[in-house]
Amino acid sequence: ETYLSRLKLAEPQLKSFIHVSNNVLKEAQSIDDKIKRNENVGPLAGVLVGVKDNICTVDMPSTAGSRVLENYRPPFDATAVKKVKEFDGIVVGKTNLDEFGMGSTTESSSFQVTANPWDISRVPGGSSGGSAAAVSARQCVVSLGSDTGGSVRQPASFCGVVGLKPTYGRVSRYGLIAYASSLDVIGCFGSSVADTGILLSAISGHDRLDATSSKQVRVLQISVSQEVPDFTSQLISAALLESKPLKGLKVGVIRETLENGVDSGVKSTVLGAVSHLEELGCTLSEVSLPSFSLGLPAYYILASSESSSNLSRYDGVRYGNQAAAEDLNALYGDSRAKGFGSEVKMRILMGTYALSAGYYDAYYKRAQQVRTLIQKSFKTALDENDILISPAAPSAAYKIGEKKNDPLAMYSGDIMTVNVNLAGLPALVLPCGFVEGGPIGLPVGLQMIGAAFDEGKLLKVGHIFE
Numbered sequence: 367e368t369y370l371s372r373l374k375l376a377e378p379q380l381k382s383f384i385h386v387s388n389n390v391l392k393e394a395q396s397i398d399d400k401i402k403r404n405e406n407v408g409p410l411a412g413v414l415v416g417v418k419d420n421i422c423t424v425d426m427p428s429t430a431g432s433r434v435l436e437n438y439r440p441p442f443d444a445t446a447v448k449k450v451k452e453f454d455g456i457v458v459g460k461t462n463l464d465e466f467g468m469g470s471t472t473e474s475s476s477f478q479v480t481a482n483p484w485d486i487s488r489v490p491g492g493s494s495g496g497s498a499a500a501v502s503a504r505q506c507v508v509s510l511g512s513d514t515g516g517s518v519r520q521p522a523s524f525c526g527v528v529g530l531k532p533t534y535g536r537v538s539r540y541g542l543i544a545y546a547s548s549l550d551v552i553g554c555f556g557s558s559v560a561d562t563g564i565l566l567s568a569i570s571g572h573d574r575l576d577a578t579s580s581k582q583v584r585v586l587q588i589s590v591s592q593e594v595p596d597f598t599s600q601l602i603s604a605a606l607l608e609s610k611p612l613k614g615l616k617v618g619v620i621r622e623t624l625e626n627g628v629d630s631g632v633k634s635t636v637l638g639a640v641s642h643l644e645e646l647g648c649t650l651s652e653v654s655l656p657s658f659s660l661g662l663p664a665y666y667i668l669a670s671s672e673s674s675s676n677l678s679r680y681d682g683v684r685y686g687n688q689a690a691a692e693d694l695n696a697l698y699g700d701s702r703a704k705g706f707g708s709e710v711k712m713r714i715l716m717g718t719y720a721l722s723a724g725y726y727d728a729y730y731k732r733a734q735q736v737r738t739l740i741q742k743s744f745k746t747a748l749d750e751n752d753i754l755i756s757p758a759a760p761s762a763a764y765k766i767g768e769k770k771n772d773p774l775a776m777y778s779g780d781i782m783t784v785n786v787n788l789a790g791l792p793a794l795v796l797p798c799g800f801v802e803g804g805p806i807g808l809p810v811g812l813q814m815i816g817a818a819f820d821e822g823k824l825l826k827v828g829h830i831f832e
């Protein structure tokens with residue numbers, strides 16, 4: 367009831383949710399009854415979980431922030447949502463996002479713009495801006511987002527919450543409305559590293575409905591039938607035992623992420639966090655990822671190409687809204703013209719161009735080659751270091767409208783995050799300080815990047831750090 371009333375109180379200003387469930391109290395009651403009957407309950411018992419609206423839910427709309435899916439009600443739950451429910455979590459509602467996850471501010475949602483709880487004249491980041499704002503304002507406890515090029519990590523940074531992008535394949539994509547399938551991954555938001563880790567362990571694991579989901583073991587060994595392990599206290603006691611709890615941990619600071627184009631306040635805050643890691647016992651070194659700056663163009667070519675293919679299914683026949691038209695071609699054309707917003711249309715055009723005969727070699731193929739270079743340079747850096755460090759974004763949250771008409775300025779804000787998706791690696795973003803701005807300052811996020819399937823290490827380091 368407390369969460370619901372806070373949600374409703376903040377919602378007129380924040381607009382984090384596209385849809386709020388009517389069943390929250392009923393579901394909470396039934397979990398309470400289970401506890402009273404002495405039945406086992408899962409680690410998310412009674413926890414309110416916000417779900418980004420590009421993740422399918424059977425009893426609520428799933429719009430992906432697009433008019434094209436305005437009236438779409440999926441006949442199934444995404445695997446991640448199914449698992450949240452199996453762990454006795456309660457889906458509180460569907461959160462706002464940039465249409466199909468394309469954007470960095472939530473301004474390209476077809477329905478509403480979400481505000482940043484730290485300063486409502488600023489963007490919460492995107493595309494999972496609704497999920498980040500909702501946790502930041504404590505409208506829910508934790509939330510699910512998706513991260514194709516930074517959409518969990520950048521909004522976590524802008525809203526001062528913890529955001530985790532898992533390894534590609536760690537979490538099933540079944541029921542995640544596709545943007546760029548080789549990059550998409552469902553991720554988690556929480557107000558602490560421990561909360562984020564509990565949610566991650568709930569949704570992780572192989573799923574026969576997603577052939578790219580991995581058979582690697584669960585992250586934190588929590589299973590539904592087990593009693594809830596008190597792993598938070600385990601983490602805390604481990605941290606308290608030693609004066610240098612991270613002794614011997616090798617941390618590589620990525621040189622290219624602290625060079626030109628990074629806001630000076632962000633840079634000094636992140637460097638402050640780096641010295642804190644040193645105090646905790648880490649061994650620091652500077653690492654260079656020579657192909658770092660190529661990540662942005664490669665990402666935008668690959669993501670647009672994949673999206674131009676994925677979005678061809680919205681033809682007005684199979685899904686969602688259908689325009690009235692005289693013949694089939696007009697029906698396709700009008701449904702798409704009316705259903706898609708301008709950012710999505712631009713991506714489809716860019717992607718179709720990059721995949722066209724005659725241009726394919728120069729753009730798509732080249733971008734794939736760059737992707738391999740980036741993967742290799744991360745591998746070298748992570749062979750020598752346990753984790754890599756960078757800012758999560760080159761600036762703190764900016765004003766609503768500031769970059770709306772300047773797509774290049776907006777795209778370049780993704781420089782810190784896209785490389786990680788191209789390499790398929792896990793990364794944790796956590797608040798590490800503030801810069802000036804807004805009524806009380808604006809949060810800055812620190813990004814920790816780990817080797818594939820090494821989320822456990824990121825969570826441990828993050829927990830000790832925070």
Ligand code: GLN
Nearest residue numbers: 467468469514515516517
């Ligand atoms: N801002 C990036 C884009 O627009 C990333 C989006 C995402 O991760 N879904 O493509």
